[in-house]
Amino acid sequence: MKPQSFLRALFTATILLVAVVLVRLLWVDYMYSPWTRDGRVRADVIDVATDVSGLVSEVRVKDNQFVHRGDVLFVLDPYRFHYAVAQADADVARAQAEMTRARAQMAEGASLDQMKRAQAARRANLAGDVISDESRDDAAAAANQTDAAYRADAAAYAAAEALYRAALVEQQTAQLNLTRSEVRAPADGYITNLNLYPGDYASAGSARMALIDSHSFWVYGYFEETKIPRVHVGDHAVVRLMSGGVDIHGHVDSLSSGIADRDNPTGTGDLLANVNPIFTWVRLAQRVPVRVHLDKVPPGVHLAAGMTCTVTLQPGGNVRS
Numbered sequence: 001m002k003p004q005s006f007l008r009a010l011f012t013a014t015i016l017l018v019a020v021v022l023v024r025l026l027w028v029d030y031m032y033s034p035w036t037r038d039g040r041v042r043a044d045v046i047d048v049a050t051d052v053s054g055l056v057s058e059v060r061v062k063d064n065q066f067v068h069r070g071d072v073l074f075v076l077d078p079y080r081f082h083y084a085v086a087q088a089d090a091d092v093a094r095a096q097a098e099m100t101r102a103r104a105q106m107a108e109g110a111s112l113d114q115m116k117r118a119q120a121a122r123r124a125n126l127a128g129d130v131i132s133d134e135s136r137d138d139a140a141a142a143a144n145q146t147d148a149a150y151r152a153d154a155a156a157y158a159a160a161e162a163l164y165r166a167a168l169v170e171q172q173t174a175q176l177n178l179t180r181s182e183v184r185a186p187a188d189g190y191i192t193n194l195n196l197y198p199g200d201y202a203s204a205g206s207a208r209m210a211l212i213d214s215h216s217f218w219v220y221g222y223f224e225e226t227k228i229p230r231v232h233v234g235d236h237a238v239v240r241l242m243s244g245g246v247d248i249h250g251h252v253d254s255l256s257s258g259i260a261d262r263d264n265p266t267g268t269g270d271l272l273a274n275v276n277p278i279f280t281w282v283r284l285a286q287r288v289p290v291r292v293h294l295d296k297v298p299p300g301v302h303l304a305a306g307m308t309c310t311v312t313l314q315p316g317g318n319v320r321s
Contacts, residue, residue: 034230034313036223038287039239041307044216046187047207048073051180054080056200056208063194066214067185073209074183074196081178088171095164102157189214217294217303219250221311222287231255235313237292242308246298252313253293259286 054076061073189211196208219239223231231252239248292311297303 034223034227034235034315035311036221036227036287037308037310038222039292039309039311040220040222041241041303041305041309042218042220043303043305044187044213045192045305046189046211046213048183048186048209048211049205049207050076050183050202051204052076052081052177053204054181054202056196056198056202059194059196059198061191061194061209063191065191067189067191067211069185069187071185072182073185073191073211074202076181076183076202078178078181081174081181084174085171085178088167088174092164092167092171095160095167099157099160099164102153102160106153106157183209185211187211187213187215212305217297217305218253219292219294219309219311221290221292223290223311224285225288226285228255228288228290230315231290231313232315235315238312238314239292239294240310240312241301242310245301248294248297248301250292250294253291255291256289259288 056074057077058075059073060075061067061071067073192210192212194209196202200208202208219237221237233252233254235252237250237252239250241248290311
């Protein structure tokens, strides 16, 4: 073989070998390196509900508006709650007056009981030639009678005091309901999908508005199970939104410990596994959710729950280029 032909063959074989190695490395990187295009931006969605029921009189926010914690979102018709507070105030005043009357009656009964007891004790110590046995017995009976009356007055005062405390609780509850008729934002965030208008009826405990907590954004990266062995808590993460823009840096916060098994639902009869007998030739790798904490969102980057993104991890805490 001529030297030129040999060199050409050697060069061709070298190029082919390098190409095979590169393809192999790319394939391994694609199959096993910790990255995924199946990422989703997530956030805490707070269902805003009223603690009391009533007609909506005002809606003080607009769709997609940013609100601060404590801002009034909407107001229920306050008249019924004002009437309840006035009724509770009247009940407290009436119960207080009844308790004052019962206290005065108990004090009067205590004074009379003390006097009758002293009189009975004095007559009991007198000699038989000074006072008759009948008078002595009458004095003792009168003392016992006043003692029973005093105990009844004390029980009446205790009952009046209990009613007064119950009225105070009702008053505080009515005032709390009036305060809760103004529904306030529980956190900083964005109002989304607003569908509430004046005149609507809001029932207690029924969500009427959604608030996305602006401090709660994170990313769920759905990694194939073949890549999970290279994913560790604390690994540095680079999040690239499909919309483009600057990269968002974070770190792996946690790995999911379970996903649904669609081929193994529980049987309806004997609770045994109901395994799907169909098995395709190509078995796709399951995807396991990995929660990524966003360390800092760059200024100007708008995040919305549900956005698609690419998540790339770098074990050891170094940013992947």
